[in-house]
Each structure stands twice: as C-alpha cells, then as structure tokens.
Amino acid sequence: MINKEVEKLLLKVQKPGRYVGGEMNSIVKDKNKVNLRFAFCFPDTYEVGMSHLGMKILYSLFNSFEDIWCERVFAPWVDMEALMRQNHIPLFALESGDPISEFDFIGFTLQYELSFTNILNMLQLGNIPVKSKDRTELKNIVCAGGPCACNPEPIADFIDLFFIGEGEEVDLEVMDLYRQCKKNNETKQEFLIKASQIKGVYVPSLYEVTYNEDYTIKAITPLHNAPPKVEKRLMTNMDKSYYPENFVVPMIEIVHDRAMEEIFRGCIRGCRFCQAGFLYRPVREKSVEVINEQCHTLCNNTGYDEVSLSSLSSSDYTQIGGLLTQLNEWAKEEQVSISLPSLRVDGFDDEIISKIKTVRKSGLTFAPEAGTQRMRDVINKNVREDELMQTCSKAFNNGWTKVKLYFMIGLPTETDEDVQGIAELGQKVINTFYSCENRPKGKAVSVTLSTSSFVPKPFTPFQWEPQDSEESLKAKQKLIKESIHSRKITYNYHDSSTSFLEAVFARGDRRLCKVMELALEKGFHFDGWGECFSLEKWLKLFKECGIDPHFYANRKRSFDEVLAWEHLDYGVSKEFLIKECKKAYASQTTENCRQKCSNCGANKWKVGVCFEKRKNMV
Amino acid sequence: MKSVRIWFKKDGATRYISHLDLNRVMTRALQHSRLPIWHTEGFNPHPFLTFALPLSLGFRGVRECMDIKLTEDNICEKEIIDKLNASLPVGIRIFKVTDPIMKAGKITYAKFHMKMTCDTITLEELFFLFRNLFARETIEIEKKNKKGVVKTLDLKPDIGEYTLEKTNNDVTLEIILSAGSVQNVNPTLLIAILEKENNIEINYDITRMDLYNEEMKAFV
Numbered sequence: 001m002i003n004k005e006v007e008k009l010l011l012k013v014q015k016p017g018r019y020v021g022g023e024m025n026s027i028v029k030d031k032n033k034v035n036l037r038f039a040f041c042f043p044d045t046y047e048v049g050m051s052h053l054g055m056k057i058l059y060s061l062f063n064s065f066e067d068i069w070c071e072r073v074f075a076p077w078v079d080m081e082a083l084m085r086q087n088h089i090p091l092f093a094l095e096s097g098d099p100i101s102e103f104d105f106i107g108f109t110l111q112y113e114l115s116f117t118n119i120l121n122m123l124q125l126g127n128i129p130v131k132s133k134d135r136t137e138l139k140n141i142v143c144a145g146g147p148c149a150c151n152p153e154p155i156a157d158f159i160d161l162f163f164i165g166e167g168e169e170v171d172l173e174v175m176d177l178y179r180q181c182k183k184n185n186e187t188k189q190e191f192l193i194k195a196s197q198i199k200g201v202y203v204p205s206l207y208e209v210t211y212n213e214d215y216t217i218k219a220i221t222p223l224h225n226a227p228p229k230v231e232k233r234l235m236t237n238m239d240k241s242y243y244p245e246n247f248v249v250p251m252i253e254i255v256h257d258r259a260m261e262e263i264f265r266g267c268i269r270g271c272r273f274c275q276a277g278f279l280y281r282p283v284r285e286k287s288v289e290v291i292n293e294q295c296h297t298l299c300n301n302t303g304y305d306e307v308s309l310s311s312l313s314s315s316d317y318t319q320i321g322g323l324l325t326q327l328n329e330w331a332k333e334e335q336v337s338i339s340l341p342s343l344r345v346d347g348f349d350d351e352i353i354s355k356i357k358t359v360r361k362s363g364l365t366f367a368p369e370a371g372t373q374r375m376r377d378v379i380n381k382n383v384r385e386d387e388l389m390q391t392c393s394k395a396f397n398n399g400w401t402k403v404k405l406y407f408m409i410g411l412p413t414e415t416d417e418d419v420q421g422i423a424e425l426g427q428k429v430i431n432t433f434y435s436c437e438n439r440p441k442g443k444a445v446s447v448t449l450s451t452s453s454f455v456p457k458p459f460t461p462f463q464w465e466p467q468d469s470e471e472s473l474k475a476k477q478k479l480i481k482e483s484i485h486s487r488k489i490t491y492n493y494h495d496s497s498t499s500f501l502e503a504v505f506a507r508g509d510r511r512l513c514k515v516m517e518l519a520l521e522k523g524f525h526f527d528g529w530g531e532c533f534s535l536e537k538w539l540k541l542f543k544e545c546g547i548d549p550h551f552y553a554n555r556k557r558s559f560d561e562v563l564a565w566e567h568l569d570y571g572v573s574k575e576f577l578i579k580e581c582k583k584a585y586a587s588q589t590t591e592n593c594r595q596k597c598s599n600c601g602a603n604k605w606k607v608g609v610c611f612e613k614r615k616n617m618v
Numbered sequence: 619m620k621s622v623r624i625w626f627k628k629d630g631a632t633r634y635i636s637h638l639d640l641n642r643v644m645t646r647a648l649q650h651s652r653l654p655i656w657h658t659e660g661f662n663p664h665p666f667l668t669f670a671l672p673l674s675l676g677f678r679g680v681r682e683c684m685d686i687k688l689t690e691d692n693i694c695e696k697e698i699i700d701k702l703n704a705s706l707p708v709g710i711r712i713f714k715v716t717d718p719i720m721k722a723g724k725i726t727y728a729k730f731h732m733k734m735t736c737d738t739i740t741l742e743e744l745f746f747l748f749r750n751l752f753a754r755e756t757i758e759i760e761k762k763n764k765k766g767v768v769k770t771l772d773l774k775p776d777i778g779e780y781t782l783e784k785t786n787n788d789v790t791l792e793i794i795l796s797a798g799s800v801q802n803v804n805p806t807l808l809i810a811i812l813e814k815e816n817n818i819e820i821n822y823d824i825t826r827m828d829l830y831n832e833e834m835k836a837f838v
C-alpha cells in the first residue's frame with residue numbers, strides 16, 4: 001500500500017521502486033486480524049537488504065503464523081530521507097505503508113558495524129524515541145539480532161533486547177512472551193526481565209558495567225536475576241529447520257537477485273580472523289534430499305533461473321558432488337543455473353567445474369587472504385601456493401581468463417615480505433596462465449589483487465590484537481603497488497578509514513553510545529557508503545565526546561582483560577581462543593573440524609560436525 | 619511457433635518501476651508461468667519479448683502490450699492470462715491476448731489522461747496556466763542533443779486533440795501527443811515548461827490510455 005503522502009515524493013527521487021512494495025510474494029494481511037505486528041528493519045538500502053538471506057528466512061517464518069504480520073522496512077536513501085523529513089513523513093513499512101510506530105516489534109538485523117548509525121536514524125525517522133529508557137510503554141519493542149549482536153555494546157542504550165545466535169526459535173518465544181505480558185497488562189520492564197530469562201536473549205539494561213581507572217572494564221554485573229552469561233541459540237537440526245518456500249521477488253535490480261539455498265551453517269575451517277567461522281560453530285549440514293527439494297520449490301515459486309548454494313564455504317559441503325548431480329537432473333531441463341559462491345581454492349575440482357559450468361565464465365574469485373605461507377599459517381588459512389596455482393591452471397585450461405584474489409593487510413605479525421608476497425602471488429598466477437597448454441588463445445589474462453584492512457573481531461583468536469595503524473596500512477598499500485610489475489595485474493584496495501571505524505565499533509563498549517547519539521544529532525547515516533562516510537567528521541565527534549577511538553581499535557588487550565562482550569557466550573571457549581592466538585604467534589596451524597576436533601567448546605550442543613565420523617578415525 | 623500480443627495494465631506499485639525493470643519482471647513471469655515460451659538462441663538464452671512502446675516510470679498504463687512467441691499453437695487465451703497473472707506482481711494484470719495485427723513501428727500517437735495539482739497555486743490558476751500554454755502559437759522547449767548542443771523545439775505540431783478541465787480536486791487534461799519511434803513527446807514536458815516559467819512544482823498523475831497509428835486508429 002502506497003501512502004498518498006509518500007506517493008507525492010516518489011517521482012522526485014531516484015529509484016522510487018525501493019519504496020513501494022507490491023512485489024510478487026510480498027505478504028499483505030489484514031491488520032485487524034493479526035495480534036502482533038513485526039517491522040523487520042534492514043539498516044541499509046532496499047537493494048542491499050533484499051539480497052540478504054537471513055531476512056528472507058525470518059520474514060517467511062514469522063508470516064507463516066496467521067496472527068503475526070511481519071513487514072519489511074529499509075533505510076530510505078539520502079534523497080528520500082531528505083524529502084521525508086521535509087514533509088514530516090515517518091518511516092513506514094513496505095507492505096502496509098504504516099509508520100513503524102504502529103508496530104509491536106521493531107527488529108533490526110545487524111550485519112555490519114557501519115550500519116549502526118542507520119539504525120538510530122531509522123528510529124528517529126519513525127518518530128520512535130531512540131533511547132530504550134525513553135520508551136516506557138509495552139509497545140514498539142526495539143530488538144536486534146545478527147552477527148554484530150555478538151558485541152552490541154556500542155548500541156546498548158538504544159535497543160531493548162538482542163537475540164544472541166540464530167533467531168528462528170528465540171524470536172518467536174519472545175513474541176509469545178510479549179503477547180502474554182500485554183494480556184496481563186504488564187509493564188515493559190516486567191516484560192524485559194522475563195525476556196532475559198529466555199535462552200539467547202540479552203537485555204542490555206539489565207547489566208551494569210563498571211570501569212577501571214585505566215579506562216578498561218572492571219566488571220559486567222547482571223541485575224534482576226539476568227544470566228551472567230547469555231548463551232547463543234542455534235538450530236540443532238537443519239533438515240527440520242524452517243526454510244522459506246517462497247521469496248519476495250523484487251521488481252527493481254538488487255545486489256543478489258536469485259534464489260538462495262542455505263546448504264549448511266558454520267564453517268569447519270577456523271581461519272583465525274574470521275568471526276563468522278567462530279560465531280556459527282558447529283557446522284550443521286542439510287541433507288542432499290532436503291536441499292534438492294527446497295531449491296526446486298524455490299525456483300518453481302519465484303521464477304528465478306539461478307539458485308546459489310549459500311554457506312560460508314560451499315565446497316566444504318560433504319556431498320557437494322552428489323548434490324550437484326541431483327540438482328542438475330532438473331536444473332538443466334528447466335534452464336536453471338547453479339552457482340556456488342564462496343568457493344575455496346582447494347574446492348575447485350573438475351567435477352564441480354563441470355557441473356556449474358552453466359554459470360558465467362567471467363571471473364573466478366578466490367581468497368588466499370595472505371601473500372606468504374608463513375602469514376597464511378598465522379591466520380590458519382590452510383591454503384598452499386601450489387594448490388592455488390593448480391586451481392588457477394584448471395580454471396585457465398577450462399576457459400577462464402580472469403582471476404580475482406582477495407587478501408588482507410595489517411594482520412598480526414605481518415612483515416614487508418608478507419606484503420610483497422601478495423604482489424608476487426599475482427605474478428605467479430600470470431606465469432601459470434602462460435604455462436597452461438589449453439589456455440584460451442588470443443585472450444589476455446587478467447589478475448585483480450584486492451586488499452582490505454584487517455579488523456580484529458570479538459570471538460576470534462585475534463580479539464585481543466591491535467588494529468594496524470592507518471599510516472602503516474597506507475605504507476603497505478603503497479608497497480604492494482610498487483611491487484607489481486605487470487600490466488595484467490590490477491590492484492584495488494579498500495579504504496582503511498572505514499576499517500578503522502569498523503574496528504572501533506566492533507570491539508567498542510557502552511561508552512560509545514554517547515558518540516552514537518551525537519552522530520545521530522549531526523545527521524550521520526550510511527557510513528558504509530563512500531559518498532556519506534567521512535572519517536574526519538567522526539574523529540571530530542570522538543573528540544567532542546572526550547573518547548579516544550584508538551583505545552578501542554589500536555590497543556593490544558591482555559588475555560585477562562574484561563572484554564566488552566564478556567557476558568555473551570557463543571559456545572567457543574576463551575581458553576580455546578587463547579590457545580589459538582598463541583599458536584598464531586608460533587605460526588602453527590590447527591586442523592579443521594573434519595580432520596580433527598580441537599575441542600573448541602561448541603560440541604556442548606551435541607550436534608553437527610563435532611559428532612561426525614572422521615576419516616582418519618575409521 | 620506463434621506470435622501473440624499480451625495486453626496488460628500497469629498500475630499500483632508497478633508504476634514506479636522503469637522500463638528496464640518491467641522487462642525483467644516480465645521475463646521472470648514468463649519463466650515462472652511454465653508456458654511454452656520461445657527463448658532466444660545463443661549463449662545466454664532468455665524468453666523472447668518485445669514491448670510496443672516503453673511507458674515512462676511513474677505513469678499508469680491501461681492498454682499496454684508486449685509480443686511473445688509460443689512454441690505450441692493450441693494454448694487458449696485463458697490459460698495464458700491465468701498463468702501469467704499468477705506469476706506477476708499485482709500491479710500488472712494481463713487482460714487480453716490477441717494476434718499481433720499492427721506492427722509496433724506504426725505507432726504514431728498516444729493518448730494521456732493527466733491529473734494535476736499544485737501546492738502553491740490554486741486549481742483555477744493552474745487551469746489558466748495550461749489554457750494559456752495551449753493558446754500559444756509555438757510551445758517551445760529547450761532540448762540538449764547528444765552532442766550537448768541546446769536546441770529549441772516546438773511542441774505545438776505534436777499536440778493533437780485535447781480537453782482541459784478544472785474539477786473539484788485537480789486540473790484534468792486529456793491529450794493526444796506524438797508517440798513512437800519517429801517522434802515521441804513525453805507529456806511531462808508540458809508540465810516542465812510551466813514549472814520552470816512560474817517557479818512552481820506540479821504534482822501529476824498520468825495514465826497512458828491508448829496508442830494509435832497514423833490514421834488515429836487504435837493500436838491492435
């Protein structure tokens with residue numbers, strides 16, 4: 001439903017299709033026939049949010065209940081925001097066109113730290129008081145989940161409750177509790193105290209944080225019987241876990257416009273920089289039969305002609321070959337192509353290539369992450385150079401000519417040699433191309449090297465590490481540029497200033513809330529977008545608040561420091577992370593979960609890879 | 619193989635998608651419908667479809683059409699309509715399927731129904747602005763050509779029959795304008811002239827009613 005007032009603005013903005021809803025499979029219910037309305041807010045543009053799988057899962061799940069109506073809300077782009085403010089139009093949900101202040105729950109998904117300002121901005125646009133304590137009634141419960149909920153402290157003052165871990169069950173339990181409390185005329189405070197007793201719910205206002213003189217945290221103390229450690233929730237049986245049979249099919253072009261099928265959760269690898277690899281432990285797979293059926297249903301219901309098999313590392317699916325064979329039985333005939341994002345260097349075997357060949361040959365992307373073997377051992381990215389070269393040979397012999405390689409710079413223990421190694425690796429790939437007998441003739445090879453700046457994240461073995469300084473990162477970028485001697489190599493790098501802010505928020509504590517509030521006041525939004533982000537402005541803001549951002553980003557923490565996320569528990573033990581950190585310094589690798597269990601702690605759920613039979617044990 | 623002309627309305631939320639987006643929506647609907655649609659050949663086969671004349675973003679269309687090719691001859695109209703409608707967003711509704719009689723290249727005119735309001739002047743004033751506009755000997759606009767050179771263009775010869783009326787809620791204009799591949803006049807050009815000359819903003823709601831050939835026979 002497009003609101004009349006909104007309609008007047010639509011012809012004055014770019015891509016009005018972002019704001020109108022009305023897509024095939026979007027769910028419209030009678031608001032008088034539901035007893036709970038949930039505004040699912042994605043703090044970025046429509047195109048980004050609509051590409052996100054987690055939102056699709058929860059949207060369909062919530063709406064599968066007759067009495068719940070879940071609608072989508074996205075951050076209006078700056079042109080629309082300006083017009084909305086000018087015309088006093090509050091932020092609205094796409095399905096009903098109703099302002100978000102009419103909703104029982106206003107839920108945000110936290111995918112990246114730089115979207116934090118958009119969350120506050122969206123609340124304000126919706127005329128919702130941004131601070132949790134200023135919302136006193138039992139309505140407009142502002143909640144949030146997603147990967148960044150693992151350290152939600154920088155936005156703790158604004159959010160009533162966080163969902164820790166996977167949301168499918170806990171979200172519904174909290175909604176049930178809300179309805180009960182409403183029925184019994186209970187207060188918001190009573191509701192929050194009860195909610196904190198549900199496993200996987202973190203109510204930040206029920207924890208008191210005290211600080212030491214050196215500015216570090218002294219203690220995090222639960223109040224009102226809230227649990228001292230909030231343990232994450234996770235789905236124990238992926239085959240039985242809810243999966244949508246239908247996606248909203250957008251009318252305008254979005255980032256990933258295709259069907260997506262989640263094939264497993266978690267990652268066996270344990271790369272030491274990768275937060276997702278630790279947050280989603282242990283690996284839990286769906287069976288081939290279930291995946292096959294879900295893919296087929298989705299393609300039938302949406303009309304998509306591409307389905308991507310989604311996971312943190314698709315080629316690690318135990319039966320990837322068998323799965324592709326089954327999928328291809330119908331996919332070929334129905335002109336559906338299968339794509340495998342997040343392919344590992346060593347997962348690119350002939351069998352897989354032949355089965356995903358239908359997918360464009362434009363470019364292959366791999367992430368060796370570091371330029372030398374030593375550095376890769378430090379980060380536990382168990383990929384060898386010869387494997388990369390073999391994979392590239394295969395690709396070149398099969399007709400590919402473009403390879404894109406992703407790296408990180410600013411990793412712990414990194415030396416100039418490691419940095420130069422990135423350029424050298426690019427050169428070796430070029431040389432490999434020319435040694436391939438079946439390389440496409442008459443076509444030039446092109447290698448793109450892309451670096452991002454390492455951001456230490458909570459719940460990883462590097463959570464105590466300082467982020468490399470901006471000067472040092474810039475020098476490293478320069479060094480790579482200077483070490484490239486071929487025109488066939490292109491070098492791209494991400495701006496290190498956004499990584500700096502990301503590092504501040506990622507490991508920030510509650511004292512950053514006041515920076516956030518000031519940022520809102522000054523109209524900060526879309527920090528993840530180059531056209532809106534300004535580090536200079538942020539630095540000024542930190543200064544104004546008397547907060548040193550380097551304390552959060554560039555300081556080495558000791559193992560016994562109380563971390564801002566100390567009271568959250570993702571199953572991976574601190575002892576394990578410390579052990580991993582020490583091994584990193586000794587350049588020692590750790591086996592992946594399938595080779596050997598390293599007892600990280602995630603086996604306490606008694607599911608998934610922790611209980612698979614390992615080959616070397618049989 | 620059989621070419622058919624699919625007639626549809628474009629309204630509601632789908633008003634706000636561009637021609638390119640409409641193309642994608644239709645392509646996917648054809649795919650989803652599982653009708654025996656002919657696909658283009660080549661490296662990247664996709665359902666063949668071609669629209670009679672693009673409709674501007676923001677306009678409603680009540681008699682839009684596109685041509686597709688079916689690989690089987692004996693499919694009834696109802697089946698095509700039902701299957702496609704089940705595959706489309708609610709804003710787009712197929713209402714008829716016919717043989718393509720005229721070629722799209724024959725389109726010469728289009729009729730628009732326009733409702734306009736302005737927040738800063740009265741409807742009366744808006745009405746007179748339009749009346750005076752049509753009374754001019756020439757209706758000139760400036761247009762940049764591809765090389766960036768500004769040229770003046772007279773719209774007067776492109777304006778056919780029209781009726782202008784002030785209603786209780788708006789100023790309503792029904793107008794026939796040149797359309798098609800040779801000369802295509804977007805009705806917002808008229809609005810833009812008045813906006814610029816009077817420094818006002820005009821809200822508009824435009825519906826394309828129909829397309830015609832050179833002899834003003836409705837496009838079929």
Ligand code: SF4
Nearest residue numbers: 593597598600603610
């Ligand atoms: S307990 Fe062992 S198998 Fe399970 S996730 Fe941890 S390391 Fe992997």
